[in-house]
Every structure is written in C-alpha cells, then in structure tokens.
Amino acid sequence: MNKKLTIRDVAKHAGVSHATVSYVLNDVKKVSEETKLKVLASIKELDYHPDFTAISLSKRKSNIIGLMVPLIKDSPASMFTKNQYYYELLSGVETVARENNFDTMITGVGEPEECRDWVIKRNLDGLIILGIFPEQLYTEMKKLDIPIVLIDTYEEHTNEYNNVKIDDELGGYLATKHLVELGHRNIGFVGTNLKTSPVDIRRFEGFKKVHREYNILFDEKLLFESFDITFDHAVSLGEHILSIHQDITAIVTVSDILGIGIINAFQKNKKHIPNDCSIVGFDDLSICKYINPGLTTIKQDILSKGMVAAELIVKSLQLGSSSFANKTVEIPINLVVRGSTKAI
C-alpha cells in the first residue's frame, strides 16, 4: 500500500513549512492569501486528508460523540435488538453529528466503570446516555469534563447534566383521559416496572390524576408489570390479564410494543379490539398506523429527541467547556387516535 500522505508531503509540495499547512487547515488567520491558495492547491492535487487520530491527540479532542445504551443482562446482544425506539434515536443523533463534522460511536454498557473508561480512552467530546443507569454511573460521569446529555432520565443528579425528555405524566394523563372520555371506568395500567422505572411512575401518576379528576376509584389489581419491553412479555401479560379480569374495558400501556403484544394476546383469544377492550400504546412507532386495528397512542418525536440531544452537545462544545449551561429540553407529545380505542 502507498505510504500515508502527511502534512509534510503537502508542505514540501507547496514549498512551505508543515506548520503553515496546519495553519491553513485550521484557518489561522496569519497566513497570507497567496500561500494559502498555494497550500490549498497542493492539498487538492495530492488528495490529502488530515489524520483525525493525530489531530485528536494534539488538540485533545476527538470530534466523536458517544452514545451509550444500557445492556440487558440476560441478552448477549445489547438492548438494541429489542426496541425500535433506540434506533430512531440513534438516527437522529447520527444525522446531527454528521452535519457538524462529528462522528458517532456507540456502545452497549453493562458496568458503570466501563462507561468512564470508554470516554477517557476514546477522548470522547460528548456523551449521550439513554435510559436508566445506576446511581453510581452519575458520580463517575461527574468527574468527566465533557458535555453529557441524559435522555429519559429522572435521577437525582439529573440537573447537573443536559436532559432531553418528554412530559411523561402528561402522556399518561392524555392516554387515560382519552379512555375516560370514551366512557371507560375499568381501566388497566401496564408498565414495565413501577419500582425501578421513573418514567413509568410518572405516566402512572398521570393515569391516577385522571382518576382523581373524574372521581373514579382505581383498583390496584388493575396495575400490571411486564418487566421487559418485548412482544413476548406483552403477550404473556395480555393472556394473564384476560384470565384474571374479564371486566376490564380498556388498558393504558407505557409502550407500543406492549400495546401491540396485548392486542395480539386478546385477538388470539377471540376478543375483539376495540369492541371488547380498548388499548392505548406509547411512542407512536411507525408500525402503529399500519397494524389492524391501528394503535391509538401517545406520539413522541423520537427522531427529534436524538437530534436535540446531539445539538445540545454540539452547542456546549461551541460555547467552550467553561460554560456548559445544562439545559433540559422537553419534546412535545400528543395523543393520536386510531382504531384500537372506542367509546362504550
């Protein structure tokens, strides 16, 4: 293979010092227009491309944004496989990063320590963290001197970082209110894990708020947990619900995946959706519109979430590390009504 072209080759070709080449590359103003043009010409002619590794080492910045996704313990592959949600987010991050000349690096993370190691060893310029991480992670992160964006997080240390989230309570509220206004009173709530998921807790708060406003008594027996966001978990749970509560007329879920799985379980058992039971999802994954019946859901713009997260990083970096103003951005949500819900 042909030897790697370096800044010195360009310098020689242009008849200047390699420092000068670096200056034009970095747009340092002290180079005369004339030499600048000469250098630029040489760069083009030789098809020279600067080595980011070397630049990173020199400048102590990598132009890389890291995206961390929590790993699922019992799965060999990362959480990635499970949920299309992450995918849309990644897409948003990558798009904005690329537009701003950053590359995006992704990793699944199990142990909190791995995370900091990762940032340090790769000299990551910014970090986006998805979902819930153990307390310990945040103290680790605090030692890092880079902009960090948390997505969908409600931990205590949240305001020490940038945040991108939605109003989860409002989401639960809108979903539930929709059902109540349709006349439903026996409404189930399906979360993943009400003990460990702050997101679910917020949505459940919204759910209960509607019950208070409409003076409906909520029977705690109508609260269910799937413990994982997969179709299979949802189907099992749906069958369980069917076997226990024949009087349930509507269900609010915290994820389209769960909603779709429950619909499937009901349909397999000869129940008609929405005639026998109304179901509301959460997220508005693209598939929701195309299943049968279409899934009524709370729409959040996941792509925007990713884009905003990357924008926060880019902006922080532009402002300089001295003044990371940690911001919280809330992405709007709204109810999308489709065929899976119906008045009774």
Added chain:
Amino acid sequence: MNKKLTIRDVAKHAGVSHATVSYVLNDVKKVSEETKLKVLASIKELDYHPDFTAISLSKRKSNIIGLMVPLIKDSPASMFTKNQYYYELLSGVETVARENNFDTMITGVGEPEECRDWVIKRNLDGLIILGIFPEQLYTEMKKLDIPIVLIDTYEEHTNEYNNVKIDDELGGYLATKHLVELGHRNIGFVGTNLKTSPVDIRRFEGFKKVHREYNILFDEKLLFESFDITFDHAVSLGEHILSIHQDITAIVTVSDILGIGIINAFQKNKKHIPNDCSIVGFDDLSICKYINPGLTTIKQDILSKGMVAAELIVKSLQLGSSSFANKTVEIPINLVVRGSTKAI
C-alpha cells in the same frame, strides 16, 4: 479537571521507565514477573487507563470498526430511520465488536468519496458496508488496506471483499412455491426497483423459477415496484394494485415492510387477508408474528448477519493484513408460515 493520567505517571509511581509500563500493557514478554506485578499494582492504584488515541497514532490502528449505511437522497436523516432491518444488523456488529475490544463507529454516506475519507481520517481498522453503493465506491475502497465486508451486495467487484449475504433467489423461490402449493396461480411480485436492486432481481429469479417448474405463465403486469421501503409507499402501491388487478390472489414482496403496508391497504378497502389475497413478506422482522393476521415471510437472521460481518473483520485482523482471505458467508433462511397466506 484533574490532569490526565499518563503512562509516565504510572512509571514514576512504579519506579520504572515509561517504556516498561508500555511493555507490560502490551504484554511484551521481556519484563520480569516482579516488575510486571509492580507496574500492574500502580496501574490499579492510580486507576490508569491508556489513551486509545495515542495508541492508535503509534500503532497505526484504531480498534474501530466502521459501519456505513447509504443515505437516502431526499431524507435529511439517514436510511436509519426507515428500516428496522438496519437496526438489528447494527446490534449484531456492535455486540461482536465490543466482545473483541473494538468500538463501532457509524455513519451515513452520500458520496463515495466521503467514504474513503472517513476510513483514512479515522484510521478505521475494518469496514462494513450495507447495501448498494455506486460502482465508483468499490474502486475507491480497493485502495484501502483494511478488511472490508459487504452485506447484501452483488456488484461485480464483490469477490474482492468479504461478503455476508443470503441466497436471495432461494428466498424468492420458497415464498413463491409456498403460494403455488396453496393453489395460487395469479401471483404478484412487489420489489423496490428491479433495475437497480440486484437483491430484488435474484428474488424475482426465484419467483420466476417456480413459475417455470409449475408451468405457470407469469403476466408481467403482475410485477410492481415500490421504489422505496416504507409503509407509506407500500400502502399506495397496495391501493394501486387493488384498483388494477382484482384477480390477483397472492403477492410476494421483498420486505416485511412492504407486505405489512399492502395488507393495510387491502384491509382499509374491505378486503380480507388471507381470504381475498395471500401475502408473503421477507426478513421476518419481530413485528411479523404479532400483527393481525401474522405475516408469512422468509426469515433471515439479521442479528447473525451483523455478528458474522464483525467476526470476519476481527478474524482478518488477527490473521494480519498479509493474508486477507476474502470469504463469502451465506446466512440460512427459511419460510415461516403465518396467517397471511391461505390455500384457495
């Protein structure tokens, strides 16, 4: 922020030269057990983490695997958004990469030139390319001295690289044969673009092969193109098909996304699936099992595809750049029968 810990700090702490620290880090055998232990202890005590940027520059390798996804022209975000397929693949790549101490970097690529620039500037150790790229890209890539894996590619230069693919003709064959054996004779074929997609061409070959074997005449009017793999495109096409060919009894598609969209179009028009028309998808995305009716499809293990691609890179790297043995790995596929197909 506390100053970055370097190899020299460790050396000082352990009372050896920084070269010695590097030796134990790289497991160069010439260090005595005793000093090795001393150094290891210092590393642990100081919580030292080597800087990959510096290592990359020195070793001229980055421990990064790049994943390139083609961009869609008229979309601001990359192709990522569209198709869950890419997501599962990414997940497979990331998993294997991480297990082997590589990081994975992703980018959407528009112009072929960008691609080589990317590899050079980031010193990528290996490259995985998804889908179809213009001819020009391959000549660009040829100049690169790193292992490259193409996924689902049929270009001319294909055998100069590693390949991971499926037997697309067999896929089309299995899908079509299933329908023919159910008694269907008026079978439509829905591809994306028969002119530009070699994958589609292969699947269509399999489709036609069945027709020959069973002596069924294929009417070219039953060949349709969606030009993009989105639900919306599929719905439009489905409505188009309905308006033209009322006599069609079954449809083979090249993607679950298309299959699901067409089912949706038919259902909206009061057609019953599978009573009025049988539909076969392709890929077996996780959703297929849970929609109503379940989608009969050709299952391919997308996660494996990604894992195998990453494994090929890792192995090539282990063997050394002298002997990149370009391999082609074919991932098995099989027909999965669900509710969307029926005998007539």
Added chain:
DNA sequence: CTGAAAGCGCTTACAG
C-alpha cells in the same frame, strides 16, 4: 506573515 521546536500519549527498535 513564516518557520523551528516542543508537545499530545503512546510504541518499539536498539543498545546495554
């Protein structure tokens, strides 16, 4: 406006 020199954090022949 231009260039020589030191430095970013590591690796790796080379000499002892």
Added chain:
DNA sequence: CTGAAAGCGCTTACAG
C-alpha cells in the same frame, strides 16, 4: 531484563 531515543501526524506558543 531495562531504559533512552526516535517516531506516529498533527498543533501551537514562540521568536523572528
């Protein structure tokens, strides 16, 4: 077995 020195490809005060 250990260490001094040069080098990876770039940047950036500093002096002229």
